[in-house]
Amino acid sequence: xxxxxxxxxxxxxxxxxxxxxxxxxxxxxxxxxxxxxxxxxxxxxxxxxxxxxxxxxxxxxxxxxxxxxxxxxxxxxxxxxxxxxxxxxxxxxxxxxxxxxxxxxxxxxxxxxxxxxxxxxxxxxxxxxxxxxxxxxxxxxxxxxxxxxxxxxxxxxxxxxxxxxxxxxxxxxxxxxxxxxxxxxxxxxxxxxxxxxxxxxxxxxxxxxxxxxxxxxxxxxxxxxxxxxxxxxxxxxxxxxxxxxxxxxxxxxxxxxxxxxxxxxxxxxxxxxxxxxxxxxxxxxxxxxxxxxxxxxxxxxxxxxxxxxxxxxxxxxxxxxxxxxxxxxxxxxxxxxxxxxxxxxxxxxxxxxxxxxxxxxxxxxxxxxxxxxxxxxxxxxxxxxxxxxxxxxxxxxxxxxxxxxxxxxxxxxxxxxxxxxxxxxxxxxxxxxxxxxxxxxxxxxxxxxxx
Amino acid sequence: xxxxxxxxxxxxxxxxxxxxxxxxxxxxxxxxxxxxxxxxxxxxxxxxxxxxxxxxxxxxxxxxxxxxxxxxxxxxxxxxxxxxxxxxxxxxxxxxxxxxxxxxxxxxxxxxxxxxxxxxxxxxxxxxxxxxxxxxxxxxxxxxxxxxxxxxxxxxxxxxxxxxxxxxxxxxxxxxxxxxxxxxxxxxxxxxxxxxxxxxxxxxxxxxxxxxxxxxxxxxxxxxxxxxxxxxxxxxxxxxxxxxxxxxxxxxxxxxxxxxxxxxxxxxxxxxxxxxxxxxxxxxxxxxxxxxxxxxxxxxxxxxxxxxxxxxxxxxxxxxxxxxxxxxxxxxxxxxxxxxxxxxxxxxxxxxxxxxxxxxxxxxxxxxxxxxxxxxxxxxxxxxxxxxxxxxxxxxxxxxxxxxxxxxxxxxxxxxxxxxxxxxxxxxxxxxxxxxxxxxxxxxxxxxxxx
Numbered sequence: 091x092x093x094x095x096x097x098x099x100x101x102x103x104x105x106x107x108x109x110x111x112x113x114x115x116x117x118x119x120x121x122x123x124x125x126x127x128x129x130x131x132x133x134x135x136x137x138x139x140x141x142x143x144x145x146x147x148x149x150x151x152x153x154x155x156x157x158x159x160x161x162x163x164x165x166x167x168x169x170x171x172x173x174x175x176x177x178x179x180x181x182x183x184x185x186x187x188x189x190x191x192x193x194x195x196x197x198x199x200x201x202x203x204x205x206x207x208x209x210x211x212x213x214x215x216x217x218x219x220x221x222x223x224x225x226x227x228x229x230x231x232x233x234x235x236x237x238x239x240x241x242x243x244x245x246x247x248x249x250x251x252x253x254x255x256x257x258x259x260x261x262x263x264x265x266x267x268x269x270x271x272x273x274x275x276x277x278x279x280x281x282x283x284x285x286x287x288x289x290x291x292x293x294x295x296x297x298x299x300x301x302x303x304x305x306x307x308x309x310x311x312x313x314x315x316x317x318x319x320x321x322x323x324x325x326x327x328x329x330x331x332x333x334x335x336x337x338x339x340x341x342x343x344x345x346x347x348x349x350x351x352x353x354x355x356x357x358x359x360x361x362x363x364x365x366x367x368x369x370x371x372x373x374x375x376x377x378x379x380x381x382x383x384x385x386x387x388x389x390x391x392x393x394x395x396x397x398x399x400x401x402x403x404x405x406x407x408x409x410x411x412x413x414x415x416x417x418x419x420x421x422x423x424x425x426x427x428x429x430x431x432x433x434x435x436x437x438x439x440x441x442x443x444x445x446x447x448x449x450x451x452x453x454x455x456x457x458x459x460x461x462x463x464x465x466x467x468x469x470x471x472x473x474x475x476x477x478x479x480x481x482x483x484x485x486x487x488x489x490x491x492x493x494x495x496x497x498x499x500x501x502x503x504x505x506x507x508x509x510x511x512x513x514x515x516x517x518x519x520x521x522x523x524x525x526x527x528x529x530x531x532x533x534x535x536x537x538x539x540x541x
Numbered sequence: 542x543x544x545x546x547x548x549x550x551x552x553x554x555x556x557x558x559x560x561x562x563x564x565x566x567x568x569x570x571x572x573x574x575x576x577x578x579x580x581x582x583x584x585x586x587x588x589x590x591x592x593x594x595x596x597x598x599x600x601x602x603x604x605x606x607x608x609x610x611x612x613x614x615x616x617x618x619x620x621x622x623x624x625x626x627x628x629x630x631x632x633x634x635x636x637x638x639x640x641x642x643x644x645x646x647x648x649x650x651x652x653x654x655x656x657x658x659x660x661x662x663x664x665x666x667x668x669x670x671x672x673x674x675x676x677x678x679x680x681x682x683x684x685x686x687x688x689x690x691x692x693x694x695x696x697x698x699x700x701x702x703x704x705x706x707x708x709x710x711x712x713x714x715x716x717x718x719x720x721x722x723x724x725x726x727x728x729x730x731x732x733x734x735x736x737x738x739x740x741x742x743x744x745x746x747x748x749x750x751x752x753x754x755x756x757x758x759x760x761x762x763x764x765x766x767x768x769x770x771x772x773x774x775x776x777x778x779x780x781x782x783x784x785x786x787x788x789x790x791x792x793x794x795x796x797x798x799x800x801x802x803x804x805x806x807x808x809x810x811x812x813x814x815x816x817x818x819x820x821x822x823x824x825x826x827x828x829x830x831x832x833x834x835x836x837x838x839x840x841x842x843x844x845x846x847x848x849x850x851x852x853x854x855x856x857x858x859x860x861x862x863x864x865x866x867x868x869x870x871x872x873x874x875x876x877x878x879x880x881x882x883x884x885x886x887x888x889x890x891x892x893x894x895x896x897x898x899x900x901x902x903x904x905x906x907x908x909x910x911x912x913x914x915x916x917x918x919x920x921x922x923x924x925x926x927x928x929x930x931x932x933x934x935x936x937x938x939x940x941x942x943x944x945x946x947x948x949x950x951x952x953x954x955x956x957x958x959x960x961x962x963x964x965x966x967x968x969x970x971x972x973x974x975x976x977x978x979x980x981x982x983x984x985x986x987x988x989x990x991x992x
Contacts (some may be wrong), residue, residue, distance in 0.1 A: 118774075119581070119584075119597070120584055120593070120594045120595075120596065120597065121584055121585065121588050121593075121594075121740075121742070121785075122580070122581040122582060122583065122584030122585030122586070122587075122588060122594075123581075123585065123742070123783065124581065124774075125576060125577075125578050125581045126576075126577065126580075126581070126597070127576050129573070129577075129599070130570070130573040130574075130575065130576045130577070131573060132573065133570075133571055133572055133573030134572065134573030134574065135573070136573075137572050137573060142571070142572075142601075143571045143572075143573075143601075144571075144600075144601075144606070145571065145598060145599055145600045145601075145606070145610070146570070146571065146577070146597070146598070146599035147596060147597070147598055147599075148580070148596055148597035148598075149595075149596045150593075150594075150595075150596075155595070155596070159596070179765065180765050181765060289572075291572070291574070314630065314631050314632065323569075323574075323575075332574065334572075387845070387866065389845070389848075391852075392849070392852075393845075393848045393849050393851065393852025393853075393857075393861075394838070394840070394844075394845030394846065394847065394848025394849040394852065394864065394866065395845065395849040396845065397840075397844045397845025397848075397866040397868075398843070398844050398845040398846040398849050398962075400844065401842075401843075401844025401845065401866075401868065401918075401962075402844075402958075402959065402962075404918075404919070404920055404921060404958055405921075406844075406868075407868055407869070410844075410868050411868060411869050411871075411872055412865065412866040412867045412868035412869060412872040412876075413845065413865070413866040413868075414863065414864070414865055414866070414876075415838065415845065415848040415852075415863040415864040415865070415866070416863045417848075417852065417857075417858055417861050417862060417863035417864075418858070418862050418863060420862075420907070421862055421863040421906060424905070425863075425865075425876075425905070454875070454876070455872065456871070467852075467855075468855070469855055470855060470856075507853075507855055508853065511849075511852075511853075
């Protein structure tokens with residue numbers, strides 16, 4: 091695949107692509123009290139439909155500043171999406187600013203007023219007088235109904251741009267975008283080959299290797315001039331491979347994306363656990379169901395996190411018996427029959443204790459499989475021999491004869507207390523997954539120390 | 542406190558205040574693959590020092606677009622901070638774009654080259670040739686050292702503005718901002734009363750009442766024309782009262798902030814659990830230590846989440862014995878001695894089972910206090926009698942005579958599975974806190990159903 095000569099391979103700004111500008115409005119954003127997630131969400135949705143964002147622009151609840159930003163955007167792009175500033179209070183000024191930018195007055199939209207009144211009545215209240223402003227819109231604009239909240243949206247035309255205004259509440263914005271905006275902005279683009287353009291993205295998620303090892307395995311797939319383009323990012327120990335497939339023809343974009351994903355999966359093997367946003371536990375629970383296995387947990391340093399992760403998944407009650415948080419040594423002995431002498435002989439953070447915890451959990455719970463986890467999450471408690479981040483994870487299971495078998499791995503996990511606990515829990519989940527798939531546990535190279 | 546007449550009370554744009562513009566650079570931001578947290582962080586830091594952000598502007602890795610954004614910002618504000626685009630790869634174009642905007646060439650900074658080489662050697666590698674560009678900067682600009690990574694920052698002068706460029710990696714950006722940028726931008730402002738201005742903010746966090754109940758209790762404190770200004774926000778069930786104190790004199794800003802916080806605490810009482818970013822569990826663990834109490838957990842619907850939350854806190858081993866995740870009825874009976882007939886008579890989600898779980902946890906663990914929690918997190922499992930969101934939380938404790946006492950509350954928690962579990966765990970933590978403080982548990986009005 092060769093990129094056109096008339097642009098640098100890295101530039102998003104292909105002249106053939108449609109462009110949008112995203113404005114977000116709010117003092118809380120400009121003061122840094124709230125992180126703007128709406129702009130990223132909208133950009134990702136638009137990119138998936140071949141529309142690239144020229145820029146994001148965030149301004150305060152200031153009528154003149156909002157009007158300026160709208161005017162500027164309307165001369166730079168055919169599509170402007172604005173979120174926020176449609177509430178009923180004095181600092182919600184987006185509709186007034188849009189009217190200023192258009193040089194028109196605000197007018198009352200009677201049907202909206204009825205809907206807003208009904209919205210309050212359905213909650214057993216009368217509409218406060220100040221909510222009346224939410225039924226106002228700049229003269230000559232179109233009102234967009236809000237199915238999730240009080241404030242309707244607005245569709246307007248100014249200079250070269252179609253402008254959409256939505257509430258800033260993410261749930262209301264998402265609904266309005268999908269219901270009323272996306273169908274309009276994608277309308278007709280399939281018929282118009284000169285400007286049609288598709289960007290498809292996918293994420294392939296791995297756990298078990300560091301980012302540089304993953305990059306080494308990907309080799310020249312990560313060349314910037316390749317299309318689909320391939321890159322890696324890391325978030326909370328998960329190394330994700332991001333693929334961006336950009337073609338004029340949407341079928342070709344999909345085919346090339348799928349082919350690249352397949353190549354990546356062949357290169358990376360079993361450490362790949364999901365695509366896009368599915369978590370380790372969301373993949374593990376169906377696998378446990380399929381294999382008819384019941385799991386139990388015996389946790390020390392993770393304090394219940396592994397149980398919490400498994401039970402994040404609806405339906406996990408079919409495969410999760412339950413578990414123990416044996417935070418003290420006394421609890422480890424009294425609940426899981428960990429021999430008390432082990433604490434003196436090898437210490438609570440040891441292969442022996444991790445295995446004994448897992449064995450005890452299988453024996454006590456009746457589950458077919460259990461993890462035992464013991465470690466030093468920090469910031470205190472580390473020693474030269476066992477520094478902060480040392481974690482032993484044991485796995486115990488009933489073999490065909492009903493005897494309990496076990497295996498354990500040691501990890502040296504980096505980061506602060508929260509990071510150590512999170513990575514430890516993910517290592518445990520990936521170990522269970524590998525066990526079920528018959529994969530050698532030593533395939534997990536993530537933070538495996540040599541000591 | 543009267544606001545000046547020449548501006549609307551809601552406007553951040555007090556003419557006396559210094560202004561900044563924040564630019565963030567990156568395809569991943571404009572494509573929506575990454576949420577920009579840097580701009581919010583920088584704005585909050587600047588606001589705390591009396592500098593308000595005029596706007597945030599996010600642009601792609603496109604040399605011309607970055608140069609345009611820099612030029613525009615340099616004519617609108619005396620201070621421009623740019624994050625991102627200083628890496629070594631082809632799509633890192635911020636330094637080239639700055640040189641374009643300034644009409645100068647990039648030049649090599651030999652000391653930086655030495656530092657970058659040393660940075661790689663300290664990691665046992667030779668500097669890749671492509672990292673050489675990170676030692677380049679626009680002629681006539683000042684290089685800012687990077688103590689956490691390879692890419693130095695840049696300080697430049699263009700039109701009316703001082704421009705700072707930092708890497709996009711949050712850790713490197715934070716360090717560079719605090720070490721090299723903040724001292725410059727706050728320099729001299731204390732001597733210059735005409736422009737000096739302080740914004741101080743604080744958050745007062747509550748759990749136990751809905752937002753509208755909290756707002757009712759705050760009364761006219763929430764008038765938009767008040768200074769310090771008071772508003773409420775809700776995040777994951779926590780209703781936070783945000784206070785913004787804005788005065789020319791920093792001592793006055795602090796004094797007025799403290800007075801408003803005190804008034805709010807008097808109005809809201811025991812549901813206030815912390816200021817700023819401290820969580821319920823971060824406040825609970827020191828209280829348990831102070832009261833010399835040891836707690837245990839018996840969890841069903843939360844699956845380990847309460848144990849996880851308590852053990853989020855370093856030092857929790859002094860006050861947390863551990864717990865059980867009794868996800869099946871069998872585990873509830875075998876581990877916590879919940880009478881099996883209860884499941885038939887009143888069901889697993891019942892006052893009796895919640896209390897029996899808590900009692901069992903106290904008896905088995907040796908802790909002085911335990912919570913038992915059982916509920917229907919959804920999306921499945923709800924009935925007309927016990928809809929999704931029904932949660933019983935029991936509390937059991939040893940009284941002075943060593944006998945076990947108990948109490949339980951029922952909740953009807955809104956939201957999806959994750960929300961129900963999160964709110965249930967927070968209700969449990971607040972119940973333990975109220976118990977320790979001798980406050981009537983019924984003070985928690987949050988999602989308490991009448992059935």
